[in-house]
Amino acid sequence: EIEIVTEKSVTPVSDNDGWIDVLHDWSHPYGPATANRFGMIDVIRRNGNFYTGYATEWDQSWVQENDPLDIVKYRKHHG
Numbered sequence: 001e002i003e004i005v006t007e008k009s010v011t012p013v014s015d016n017d018g019w020i021d022v023l024h025d026w027s028h029p030y031g032p033a034t035a036n037r038f039g040m041i042d043v044i045r046r047n048g049n050f051y052t053g054y055a056t057e058w059d060q061s062w063v064q065e066n067d068p069l070d071i072v073k074y075r076k077h078h079g
Helices: 033-038
Strands: 040-045 050-054 071-076
Touching (some): 033 040, 033 071
Antiparallel strands (some): 040 050, 040 071
C-alpha cells in the first residue's frame, strides 16, 4: 500500500509568477543575494504558509533543514 501525501500552498504557484526556489542545499542563515536586493519580499515556507517582509527578518528559516518553517520560495513583493 502506498500513501501519497501532498501539501497545498496557500498561494497558487505557476512558472510565470516570479517565484524563485531556494536551493535545496542552502545552508546560510540569510537569504540569497537576489532576495536581499528585492527589498520587501513574499515567501512560502515548507508548511505552505505565506509571509511578506524583508529577507533579513527570517534568519534561520533560510537554512534548508527539511523543517516546516524553512523558506522554500520567494519573490519580489508587489503591493
